[in-house]
Amino acid sequence: MIAILILAFGLVLVLEGLVLALAPSRMEEVLRMLVEMPVETRRLIGLLAMTLGGILLWLAAWVSG
Template structure:
């Protein structure tokens, strides 16, 4: 259970840093996402999930 809180905490830190350090970049990125068709946004989401799973697998293999 503590690992879940750790993971969510890290996600919130990274998200918060993006909004705090580069809010205009976040706005431009959102505009680009709005201009993409739904299928492309879905593909980006699926690729992100796959990368996340790979990173978790690597961390697990390293004993983290």
């Protein structure tokens, strides 16, 4: 289980780094949009992302065995 969490964390870091390396100006636009969003909307997006991430981790563990 720890190996899966480390793998997931590493994948997040790679994807975040890729976004920042390939499209830094687009990232600024996204951050501006986030600042303009209501707090409740940002919270909902975070909860949905966390739920989807948990489901994907569970699915990866289930498929691997």
